[in-house]
Amino acid sequence: MTPEIITVMAILAFAVLLFIFEWVRVDVVGIIMMVLLPLLGLVTPKQAISGLSSNAVVSIIAVIIIGAGLDKTGVMNSMARIILRFAGKSETRIMTLIAGTVAFISGFMQNIGAAALFLPAAKRIGNQTGVPVPRLLMPMGFCAIIGGCLTLVGSSPLILLNDLMVVGGKHYDPFGLFGVTPIGVLLVVAALIYFAVFGRFILPSKSEEDQSGPMSSILAATYGGLGSLFELHVPEGWEGSRRLTALELRPIYFCTVVAIARDKGRTHLFAPGPDMDIKPGDDLVVVGPHEFAERMAEDLGWELRPELISFAEELSPNNAGIMEGIVTPRSELVGKTLATLHLRDRLQVSPLAIFRGEKIFISGLVDMVIRPGDALLLHGRWEMFHLLKDKPDLVFTEAVKGEILRTEKAKVALFWLAVSLVLILGLHIQLSIALLTGALGMVLTKVMTIDEAYQSVDWMTVFLLGGLIPLGMAFENTGAAKFIADTIMAALGTPSPLLLLTVIGILTSFFTLVASNVGATVLLVPLSMNMALNAGVDPRVAALTVAVAASNTFVLPTHQVNALIMRPGGYRTIDYVRSGAGMTVIYMVVMISALMFFY
Known part of the structure; x- marks a missing residue:
């Protein structure tokens, strides 16, 4: 030796x-x-x-x-x-x-x-x-x-x-x-x-x-159980249709409806407005405390499901969640109410609470006049938050998860994957060169930018x-x-x-x-x-x-x-x-x- x-x-x-x-x-x-x-x-x-x-x-x-x-x-x-x-x-x-x-x-x-x-x-x-x-x-x-x-x-x-x-x-x-x-x-x-x-x-x-729910642990420490997500089914025999405002779900049960599925799940509505009607057969997703969601289901005769079914993908942590945004001094939100801003219609995000001073406001949000420094707790899909973060109205307290998917480039991405596989299996090109060909092709055809490639x-x-x-x-x-x-x-x-x-x-x-x-x-x-x-x-x-x-x-x-x-x-x-x-x-x-x- x-x-x-x-x-x-x-x-x-x-x-x-x-x-x-x-x-x-x-x-x-x-x-x-x-x-x-x-x-x-x-x-x-x-x-x-x-x-x-x-x-x-x-x-x-x-x-x-x-x-x-x-x-x-x-x-x-x-x-x-x-x-x-x-x-x-x-x-x-x-x-x-x-x-x-x-x-x-x-x-x-x-x-x-x-x-x-x-x-x-x-x-x-x-x-x-x-x-x-x-x-x-x-x-x-x-x-x-x-x-x-x-x-x-x-x-x-x-x-x-x-x-x-x-x-x-x-x-x-x-x-x-x-x-x-x-x-x-x-x-x-x-x-x-x-x-x-x-x-x-x-x-x-x-x-x-790992993230077990729609709200991060940091936000959960501030807002408690407000970030729990539940799906409820409105039975076919439920009487008539009623507007969300008439049901008073937020003031009574501290729950906010963030999505509705109807027509047997074929139609999905995100961030429904207060004038939206609830119909028999609808599936509703609400954000709120568990005990109040149970009481709401019992009082209204709805079925509280053990997990998300209709919105299992759209509202999973991959695709949606809860963010806290601080209103900036020069924001166009200042001096206006949520009712006049129409955040739900414009951006498909649902306001859950407003943190002002040392108080958290859950009900009566639509009539509150927004002030600089207010913290808005919002639920929505990540793609909507990515649009919001590029505007000067809100500064988010955490990095926005997810990303805006370029679905129109899916076939192009699959093409470059196929090119790499053909080079490897069909033409026996060295593995590194064949895969670099596919990676370069994705950058050149704008599937992703070169900066995104480096970051990945x-x-x-x-x-x-x-x-x-x-x-x-x-x-x-x-x-x-x-x-x-x-x-x-x-x-x-x-x-x-x-x-x-x-x-x-x-x-x-x-x-x-x-x-x-x-x-x-x-x-x-x-x-x-x-x-x-x-x-x-x-x-x-x-x-x-x-x-x-x-x-x-x-x-x-x-x-x-x-x-x-x-x-x-x-x-x-x-x-x-x-x-x-x-x-x-x-x-x-x-x-x-x-x-x-x-x-």
Whole structure:
């Protein structure tokens, strides 16, 4: 063991400690590796920063931009609707459908691409249904990695496999496109069962981005229970139609009607005015305290539904919520009443309360004269608030969520996605170039601006991976990887087929965590095939073991996909350890069992 090998092993241990104890953020760990490795002479300066321009990192940047373009045009909204139509609001069904779909797609394109494309849809579905986003993203990410084992073009190690199966000048029979499919199917099924059974125990229940209702925690501390959203159904037998003003819902029940659905849900009306009639068969959404909404339903003979049904999508946290706006001194609202301003008709937002001085006014709002400094609590769709924030009348106390969707550009966005896929699958253009083509096309055709493209990229992920790639190079440059592999292989002697495949699988899994899966595959396929020949085992099976085990990388956020979902899911390294440890063991058991049974 040379001093260089000892040094690189010490740096690996240091990096793992930084990941586990989180003394610094994970992207800072990547930057530390980029600086420390060349200073110690373990990699060249060029190699140290080469990760930032690597095919994997550039591909991640491009595919994130493509996913953002699809999201900004409403394509991901449509995808979310399709998934919810089949899965309903069951957490297990939603998780299974999203993860299973991503796994299938990963069998035919790079797993990072499949995960990045589905990331916006998974977040939207989680926010809309109330399922914590972290409970969806990690199963999706793990299944994206595993899905690469469904075909021989699903992951880089499997793509390389047939070219590497050469021992002593002899080329062994190549595997077909679906030669690995039995193993991949069993692994995906095992992963889905694992998360369905144990997900509630091993996955975090919330992240910093989670929002359980239409009102933020900051506003809830000021306005109490005013921000609860309820849907009520007016029975068909309800007598006649009555105007909202006549019902006096706000002065009696402190509830504000913010939306009405009628004609059996075909017509949706937002921010209805006080002269709107309530008719039998209508579905109403009100904002107010829960106990008063219950009393209102009981007094009027309406049905209080347990959740939003008619407005499950339009008024979900993805698309609508509550904002507080401060009236500016030069606002055109000053000196006027809400009745004369017609905010509901003009902007489709519903006033809920006015905070003036130390008092909160809930009823009698229409006749109050607006003063500078008044805080208006408003409910509406995010697109309306985005229009309001560009005017000088109100200053919002929080950043406006959501965005104005460019639905007219949806077909253009899908076209550029299709162009990227054709370049990858049809013309076999390098992944990064093909995806950059799609990303550039979206910018040039104004699906999104270049500033929006830059803002969509998670640079924490970029620097994390950019720093880990040279660590893998250091393992190969110093001979540490070969030293460890040779030492273990020599210690085995002449093992049984089961022991040999198990050791090969464990060794490959270890190298994949600390180095690139491609590097691990290139190093270990020849070694494992030679060991298999000495042990009387089919060398093709040994090579296949390496290629499949190269995807067994779950306990650290070092894989591209794990790094991608880390920030959106609000995950910490311990979350990967908690969820990935069991997945790693299950993966190994299922893989070895399938290899012994099918091959």
